[in-house]
Amino acid sequence: MGNRLESRVPSEDLARSGVLVRIPSALLSFTGGQDEILLDAADLASVLARLDEAFPGIGDRIVDEAGQLRQFVNVFVNAELIRAPPGRVALSPGDEVHILPSVAGGSLG
Amino acid sequence: MMRPVMEGTSVYHMILDPRDGRTVYAAAPSPAEQWGPAVYRGPLGGSLKSTKGAPKFDPESGLAVSRIWHVEPGTPQEPETVYVGVEPAALFRSRDRGDTWEGFPALNYHPGRKDWQGGFGGLCAHSVLVDPRNPRHLLVGISAVGTWESKDGGATWAPKNENVRAEFLPNKYPETGQCVHHLVWDSAGDGSIFHQNHCGTYHRSPEGGKWTEVTKGLPSDFGFAMAADASVGHTAYVAPLVGAENRVPPKGQLAVWKTTNAGRTWRRFTKGLPGPGAFMGVLREGLSTDSADPTGVYVGTNTGQLYASRDAGESWKQITPNLPPILSVSAGTAL
Numbered sequence: 001m002g003n004r005l006e007s008r009v010p011s012e013d014l015a016r017s018g019v020l021v022r023i024p025s026a027l028l029s030f031t032g033g034q035d036e037i038l039l040d041a042a043d044l045a046s047v048l049a050r051l052d053e054a055f056p057g058i059g060d061r062i063v064d065e066a067g068q069l070r071q072f073v074n075v076f077v078n079a080e081l082i083r084a085p086p087g088r089v090a091l092s093p094g095d096e097v098h099i100l101p102s103v104a105g106g107s108l109g
Numbered sequence: 110m111m112r113p114v115m116e117g118t119s120v121y122h123m124i125l126d127p128r129d130g131r132t133v134y135a136a137a138p139s140p141a142e143q144w145g146p147a148v149y150r151g152p153l154g155g156s157l158k159s160t161k162g163a164p165k166f167d168p169e170s171g172l173a174v175s176r177i178w179h180v181e182p183g184t185p186q187e188p189e190t191v192y193v194g195v196e197p198a199a200l201f202r203s204r205d206r207g208d209t210w211e212g213f214p215a216l217n218y219h220p221g222r223k224d225w226q227g228g229f230g231g232l233c234a235h236s237v238l239v240d241p242r243n244p245r246h247l248l249v250g251i252s253a254v255g256t257w258e259s260k261d262g263g264a265t266w267a268p269k270n271e272n273v274r275a276e277f278l279p280n281k282y283p284e285t286g287q288c289v290h291h292l293v294w295d296s297a298g299d300g301s302i303f304h305q306n307h308c309g310t311y312h313r314s315p316e317g318g319k320w321t322e323v324t325k326g327l328p329s330d331f332g333f334a335m336a337a338d339a340s341v342g343h344t345a346y347v348a349p350l351v352g353a354e355n356r357v358p359p360k361g362q363l364a365v366w367k368t369t370n371a372g373r374t375w376r377r378f379t380k381g382l383p384g385p386g387a388f389m390g391v392l393r394e395g396l397s398t399d400s401a402d403p404t405g406v407y408v409g410t411n412t413g414q415l416y417a418s419r420d421a422g423e424s425w426k427q428i429t430p431n432l433p434p435i436l437s438v439s440a441g442t443a444l
Contacts, residue, residue, distance in 0.1 A: 064173035065165040065172075070143060101143040
């Protein structure tokens, strides 16, 4: 699975309960500062949907209205960069989802 | 006094709402380019926050708003109405100061859309005109698609590009496909419009119909920035550039050109503006005027320099040389 960042969620809870989602600093305003969210979800689309249910508006920052991941938003499952549609990315308990801004995006000025 | 607002964010357009002189709107990504577009709102002098919702296409359309290019207030009679022009070309309206949005299906999902290609800067709806005399009268300028007009509140739209050149197409005067760069109302208040295009500068009379080309007297066909005098009719300012392949002022001298007769003649103003040896551009929203008498005119460059004139363009002073590339200059009257 590759190297993992340390999490405040005990590993036994993670393995039992579901998926750990790491929130980037740019989106912490949506989660009240929580940078790790534990969710029960079978695929990436469900993760994103449940994130948005819990923290309204965060979903729009990650996925556009056509259902595509925003061009300069990278989503990793464990160490794997996801390019497939979120609904086709199956997840297992213990997986980590990292949402990160691409270094290719950024400000014009 | 200058202070940063929305520091680090690429703000494509920012305005002080002329209807109350207190509310600022901005079009910018939220919170940074990677995370998608948003409209921001806040009090003048305070902090701006993204509104509750951003304009979005219908999910089944397969389209997604990638950038908001222009914010336009509705008429004074609709103080909470705001329009935005977005990329890929579309128009949206909010009736609640930007918290919720509705699109204009007849334009946004026009059957010809599949052939819309967009210019170098993207397929952007960058100019939105709302007739202050009649809110059902709207115009939109879309790069490399043309000017579109509605007289029924956006229910239907028609291309309005008669007599506008498209030198990059086999048919030089097509129905659509012209690369309109900027549209502004003529302050005469009679419905006439100034138009800066990739291929020339134009004016349309109150009767509508064909555009009159008024490029003669200007140094080139090409430019983006255009501002109408806020008070004096048939008066507008432009900042011509050499051309599409060389987006700097002619002869290495930044100049603002002014017409006072709807483009029949133009005067060049350079006093206090950099040059010779000045090779910078002025972007689409880089010119603005205020409602003072004499008119204040402001120009910002893509090298981060801001200049102001207190005498309707006759002379200029540098306000600051030390900004990032200036995407938007907007003058307003605080109340």
